[in-house]
Amino acid sequence: MKRVRPLVVVIAAVALAALGATAASADPPPAAPGTISHGFLADRGVLSAIDHPDATTVPATPNGQAGTAITGINDRGQVLGAYEGPDRVIRHFVRDRKGRFTAIEDPPGGSEVDEYVDINNRGEIVGFYNDDQGVTTTGFLRSGRGRFVDINVPGSQVTGPLKINDRRQVVGIYVDAAGAVHGFLWDRGDFAAIDVPGAAATTVLGIDNRGRMVGSYIDAQGAYHGFLRDRDGDITAIPEAPGADPASGGTQPASLNERGQIVGLAYDAQGGSRGFLFERGRFRMIDGPGATYTRALDINNRAQIIGDYGTKPPVAAHGSTAEQPH
Secondary structure, rough: EEEOOHHHHOOOOOOHHHOOOOOOOOOOOOOOOOOOOEEEEEEEOOEEEEEEOOOOOOOOOOOOOEEEEEEEEOOOOOOEEEEEOOOOEEEEEEEOOOOOOOOOOOOOOOOOOOOEEOOOOOOOOOEEEEEOOEEEEEEOOOOOOOOOEEEEOOOOOOOEEEEEEEOEEEEEEEOOOOOEEEEEEEEEOOOEEEOOOOOOOEEEEEEOOOOOOEEEEEEOOOOOEEEEOOOOOEEEEEOOOOOOOHHOOOOEEEEOOOOOEEEEEEOOOOEEOOOOOOOOOEEEEEEOOOOOOEEEEEEOOOOOOEEEEEOOOOOOOOOOOOOOOO
């Protein structure tokens, strides 16, 4: 159990604020502060909200965020997430396919803003430690039995694991000693840097059991683009999603499944984002009801998609002790 700053910090993919990075790794867009966060599950075209029953729906401040965040799903239908309670404490959980919530203990020896971000079919979870300012430092893997393994790229300032597959391969983002941003693959203790040729920065956001990866990179002009990398290292650009603005974060694929379906989010020039499913060369956009932003963050092999979206709270609800209906 821990006290933290706004929930928006907890649902950031990797917090790199101290390095001046923006929209670097499927982070919440500028529209997120001041909203109520709702998790969602999209199954066969039907989007259902996932709100923890104990989550507050009243942001502590006008720029705060309250509610529930969802970051990962496996083929068993287990969903990984976090919520902020009325006491302003952030708690992590796993929700099973029947809708039952189980609390997860905080990582050992960390700070008040550590994060769990993905879960595989073996119940293994990856995440990262953040310092007291909310900036990511190193990562970890939590086994199905609750044991922790450190994940830290040698010589890095920041290591942020983001996804894990069933072969226990982990991908994410790291920042080297010179401040350059790279993607990485961790495979049972061995690291490999993943960089798009010519890119100013690369992040790897997803990996499937075949070793295919998706992510985003920043070009020499500062524009963001999405990519798919096959197991041989060949990289294919992903087209820009409808409404995506490359200067504001662009199209960022966050996950893929064995069927080649890719989900992610498209940042727009107005500070918001829309989720997407990219399949067979076509985009299907995903929007939460009444949302100021939507993020699609993971997809399993049953084509179930999870993520979160933000809605504006009732007028004058900030900091109120009165709870709004769930």
